[in-house]
Amino acid sequence: MEEQSIFMRVRNSFLNGKPIILVDEEREVEADLVFPAELITGNITEFMVRYGKGLFCTVGPHDELIKRGFFKLPSNYGANYFIPIDYPLEENSTGIPTYERALTCNSISDNSKWANQFKYPGHVTLIGAIDFSKRKGHSESSVELLKICGFKPYSVIVEILDESGDSHNFHYIDELSKQFDLVKITIRDVWKEYIKNEQLISISSRAKLPTYYGEFEIISFDNRLDYKEHFALVKEWHDGTPLVRIHSECITGDCLSSIRCDCGSQLENALSLISTHGGILIYLRQEGRGIGFTPKISAYALQDRGYDTYEANVCLGFKPDERDYAPAFQMLRALGIHRIRLLSNNPDKRRQLNEYGLEIDAVENLYGRVTEYNKEYIATKISKFHHNINMEIVNNSSNYFHHDNSNQ
Ligand SMILES: [Zn+2]
Secondary structure (H helix, E strand, O other): OHEEEEEEEHHHHHHHOOOOOEEEOOHHHHHEEEOOOOOOOHHHHHHHHHEEOOOEEEHHHHHHHHOOOOOOOOOOOOOOEEEEEEEOOOOOOOOOOHHHHHHHHHOOOOOOHHHHEEEEEEEEEEEEEOOOOOOOOOHHHHHHHHHHOOOOOOEEEEEEEEOOOOOOHHHHHHHHHHOOOOOOHHHHHHHHHHHHHOOEEEEEEEEEEEOOOEEEEEEEEEEEEEEEOOOOEEOOOOOOOOEEEEOOOOOHHHOOOOOOOOOOHHHHHHHHHHHHOOOOEEOOHHHHHHHHHHHHHHHHHHOOOOOOOHHHHHOOOOOOOOOHHHHHHHHHHHHHOEEEEOOOOOHHHHHHHHHHHHEEEEEEEOOOOOEEEEEEEHHHHHHOOOOOHHHHHHOOHHHHHHOOOOOO
């Protein structure tokens, strides 16, 4: 409901001629003023240039811009810049007054206008947005936001700089939002709505998979969300809500019997429980808390020198935990599952799945094997990742297939 109301607020703000602030908390740590290109006027352009102060850009779907004949610039990084444009009002217009720049933005949002009707190089930076699933920049999220709010997928964006010209000052951004009563929304908010609205994962193949824990059905997926080969193991269940384990790949623990962590034994434990009670195991190919295999081994090397698993990931320039459970949510939805009992100690997993709209009836702990090699690692999961693990049980546990049903 919260999300619904924020998107309605954004829509109303646009209809009332007010830009909104789109905050990127995770990637660039910047915020942009955003407005629909189709509705922008000279006055709104003037406001955005005066109070945003960054680059004045208009953004449209990359492939449509190419189709309409616009010229892409060579680039060696993420954003897809095109040659800047003007839409000439009359013969001697310069393109720089705000009413002319507004006209250029209105014109780019009109699909019937072709590249040869514009002037080059002009005074409005033109950017092509690719699929939001492939890039989560301001360009892509602003276009997605407009689609969600019922406007054409062409936005106008300007980065917000503070009095000293810094673009990373969130306090200033908050003050600006208060001063002009501008709605603030994050890229993460747009991403959550996108994951709810667009089903990008579908079932590809299903086959029998006999294992030492019993016979499962193994299911592969066509995945246009992150293009990774996630899969699911399913065992038929009889009572209403399936037991679900969402397991992130740990090739050293899962396949090589490593006891640096408890992943391998958690996986065995999950298979055993799901085989007994029925349910689903979602296996996500996000090695090393989403940082990838090679960085994980670099993180291990740092841990050999005294860092903990949290510090090691940060030291390598990653977030402590990079995992996104959007693919798990969409895989479950592809399987027709909207309500689960979650086997997990990880509060972030529960929070994310909840935010995407999955109903979680209960959370049940899943313990792994405790060894002298992974005790510290498990202690860090508790102290820094706030995993709901009872260390007393861990300390006293000689039985590594411990399953605690008491925690909801
Ligand atoms: Zn592991």
